[in-house]
Amino acid sequence: TRTTRPQRLLQAVSINAVRGDPDSVIKAIDHFCKHTEWAMNVGDEKGAILDLVVMETCPSTVLELGTYCGYSTVRITRLLPPATKLITVEMNPEYAHVARQVIQHAGLQDKVCVLEGESADLIPKMANMFGIQAFDFVFLDHWKDHYLPDIRLLEDCGLLAQGSVVLADNVVCPGAPDYLNYVRYNLKYSSRFYQAHLEYTRVLDGLERSEYQGD
Ligand SMILES: Nc1ncnc2c1ncn2CCOCCNC(=O)c1cc(-c2ccc(F)cc2)cc(O)c1O
Numbered sequence: 213t214r215t216t217r218p219q220r221l222l223q224a225v226s227i228n229a230v231r232g233d234p235d236s237v238i239k240a241i242d243h244f245c246k247h248t249e250w251a252m253n254v255g256d257e258k259g260a261i262l263d264l265v266v267m268e269t270c271p272s273t274v275l276e277l278g279t280y281c282g283y284s285t286v287r288i289t290r291l292l293p294p295a296t297k298l299i300t301v302e303m304n305p306e307y308a309h310v311a312r313q314v315i316q317h318a319g320l321q322d323k324v325c326v327l328e329g330e331s332a333d334l335i336p337k338m339a340n341m342f343g344i345q346a347f348d349f350v351f352l353d354h355w356k357d358h359y360l361p362d363i364r365l366l367e368d369c370g371l372l373a374q375g376s377v378v379l380a381d382n383v384v385c386p387g388a389p390d391y392l393n394y395v396r397y398n399l400k401y402s403s404r405f406y407q408a409h410l411e412y413t414r415v416l417d418g419l420e421r422s423e424y425q426g427d
């Protein structure tokens with residue numbers, strides 16, 4: 213039977229990236245997606261913005277919704293100090309399996325926990341599962357119509373604190389209009405838009421950075 217796109221992406225990583233070197237994993241995936249087969253990773257242009265926002269946040273606790281093949285997981289985790297932990301949620305078991313191998317190839321497996329399941333089911337259990345109060349940084353990159361219900365769920369579960377930063381991918385393409393409305397016009401958030409392009413294309417897209425102002 214044919215391989216899947218995530219399996220072909222993983223093969224490109226295992227062939228072209230140096231074990232234990234996150235930057236070579238990132239470069240191998242971007243090269244594969246530019247020259248062989250497009251895939252829905254955040255990519256190099258938006259990835260550079262993601263890097264800047266992570267570095268200025270210096271988070272101790274990170275949540276990512278929508279792991280896919282682990283590209284953004286590697287991008288974020290490579291910037292985190294040793295003691296920090298990143299929790300990433302992926303509902304597709306096949307994506308999760310590939311992501312674990314990509315993360316392992318980068319040598320970052322000890323700093324990452326890949327959870328399989330629906331974000332809406334897992335978010336209410338996280339405080340108890342991991343003994344955390346709030347997330348310093350959240351990256352939204354799963355189903356675009358889940359961004360709004362999930363940020364509200366994070367609020368209701370007390371998992372956002374004053375200063376928590378939520379960065380959302382694809383707010384232009386495929387788009388998350390209800391989410392944008394909420395974070396831009398709700399006094400609980402201070403929000404700003406980073407114009408960019410859909411990964412590996414010239415189609416307009418962007419990231420929205422929203423800082424929680426506290427209850
Ligand atoms: N824990 C969870 N809970 C719920 N659902 C979950 C989940 N974990 C996964 N899922 C399922 C959704 O996973 C993938 C979400 N990502 C995208 O759909 C996406 C699509 C494009 C795109 C595609 C085609 C175009 F033409 C133009 C743009 C670009 C992107 O950058 C994208 O991120």
Ligand SMILES: [Mg+2]
Binds near residue numbers: 252254353381382
């Ligand atoms: Mg995306």
